[in-house]
Amino acid sequence: MSKSIEIKDLDIYYDKFKAVENVNMTIEPKSVTAFIGPSGCGKSTVLRSINRMHEVIPKAWVDGQILLDGDDLYGAGVDPVRVRSQIGMVFQRPNPFPTMSIGENVLAGVKLNNKRISKKDADELVETSLRGANLWEEVKDRLDAPGAGLSGGQQQRLCIARAIAVKPDVLLMDEPCSALDPISTLAIEDLIHELKTDYTIVIVTHNMQQATRVSDKTGFFNIAGTGKPGKLIEFDETRTIFENPANQQTQDYVTGRFG
Numbered sequence: 001m002s003k004s005i006e007i008k009d010l011d012i013y014y015d016k017f018k019a020v021e022n023v024n025m026t027i028e029p030k031s032v033t034a035f036i037g038p039s040g041c042g043k044s045t046v047l048r049s050i051n052r053m054h055e056v057i058p059k060a061w062v063d064g065q066i067l068l069d070g071d072d073l074y075g076a077g078v079d080p081v082r083v084r085s086q087i088g089m090v091f092q093r094p095n096p097f098p099t100m101s102i103g104e105n106v107l108a109g110v111k112l113n114n115k116r117i118s119k120k121d122a123d124e125l126v127e128t129s130l131r132g133a134n135l136w137e138e139v140k141d142r143l144d145a146p147g148a149g150l151s152g153g154q155q156q157r158l159c160i161a162r163a164i165a166v167k168p169d170v171l172l173m174d175e176p177c178s179a180l181d182p183i184s185t186l187a188i189e190d191l192i193h194e195l196k197t198d199y200t201i202v203i204v205t206h207n208m209q210q211a212t213r214v215s216d217k218t219g220f221f222n223i224a225g226t227g228k229p230g231k232l233i234e235f236d237e238t239r240t241i242f243e244n245p246a247n248q249q250t251q252d253y254v255t256g257r258f259g
């Protein structure tokens with residue numbers, strides 16, 4: 001089930017360093033939101049704070065609220081492990097577990113959450129997740145082969161299958177195509193389009209064409225200088241951000257006049 005994300009007055013720190021300041025945005029369910037901006041402006045940091053992965057780094061913390069369909073993910077008593085199962089993540093480099101087979105990789109997240117499932121249910125889940133990730137036809141005859149034996153693009157779709165197998169509400173993607181060739185990139189972009197019918201998706205991308213191709217809304221982040229916190233400069237329909245942004249910094253960035 002797809003849910004909304006509301007970020008309120010969010011500051012994000014690495015120990016004493018404030019990496020991101022005062023982020024406010026509302027992300028609609030069943031939409032794709034792209035985060036763009038120059039290196040170091042805090043896109044990945046914001047993304048990782050949405051599923052409480054940020055605090056895994058020693059002394060990293062946040063101030064502010066992130067609401068998933070109105071529930072504060074940072075509220076007292078909220079289990080970060082449960083948050084991470086509701087909000088899945090796909091990383092820059094495909095990272096299937098190297099010693100596991102394709103089928104075991106799909107089930108890895110489910111097993112990590114201590115869910116016991118029958119062989120029949122497991123087989124069904126492997127198939128629906130791989131179909132959901134547009135990988136089933138390519139791997140259905142070799143589910144017992146190692147996940148590491150797939151191509152980079154196939155491995156990334158396997159990681160997406162692993163993420164959707166736990167039936168999350170949200171999928172976060174941190175530059176999911178940056179290690180892939182153009183054909184595999186298009187396959188992932190097509191998949192993002194399809195996944196939007198079931199999930200809320202947030203994607204960090206350095207590729208502005210990709211942002212225009214896959215996203216409904218875009219957030220442009222910027223940084224005033226080294227050591228300064230990154231800020232969300234503008235958040236709007238992707239078309240508006242790229243064709244008629246309200247802010248001069250956004251205009252300069254999307255037209256390549258930046259820096």
Ligand SMILES: Nc1ncnc2c1ncn2[C@@H]1O[C@H](COP(=O)(O)OP(=O)(O)OP(=O)(O)O)[C@@H](O)[C@H]1O
Nearest residue numbers: 014019037038039040041042043044045046057230
């Ligand atoms: N583990 C960390 N410890 C300390 N500081 C960090 C850590 N990770 C990131 N930072 C700092 O936080 C700031 C934001 O980094 P972040 O990686 O979120 O930016 P980004 O916009 O995603 O950059 P890029 O586009 O290069 O991936 C940077 O100043 C970075 O050096």
